[in-house]
Amino acid sequence: MKRENFNIMSDIKIIEDLKAQLLCVIGEFYRLLTKGSNVTQEAILDCISGAIIILYILADRLGYSYSAVDENIQKKLKVGIIEEDIVEKQGKNLSRLASHMEDRMK
Template sequence: MSRPERSVHIAKSMKVIEWLKTEILDQIANLYKGLHHANRSLIQDSLASLVVATYVLAKRVGFSYREVDQAVTRKLREAARERHQLEDWYGDLSDLEEYISKR
């Protein structure tokens, strides 16, 4: 890749990363709106968009989707082991870990 092409590629990558960061913030705002108005469709759409944007951002900064899944699994196991309240009260963390491991 020539010097000008490399500069354009780097600039484009940086622009995409910045866009993804704003997309995440926008979806968090939409999630709050959905929760405030009890709008299930908006809540679901915002959560899905957050997951997608997170995976794509991870890829743009150098992580594979598999690495993200592995990090999430490690985080879930660690939190469950440390008796996180969500795990103690609802078992959410072990449920999510089981779901991810079956994908």
């Protein structure tokens, strides 16, 4: 087998592994949420941060830069704010996240 084909197969395996990891993290997140207040905040935060990390790495493996992901997130936030998405109406979550991302970019 040519070395190029081996690299492609290795990349596909890594992408598939990342997808499986993401499903596991989301499954664990849902499981933790069913437990109610008995769950530590750290466990929930671990799931959320783990999913974000996996998604950034998956984007990179699929050919998207981290900054392209950030820019796309900012665009989506602006649209949600303008269109007054329900989470924006009820808690300004999109505005607060947009502000957080802008501060992070400085």
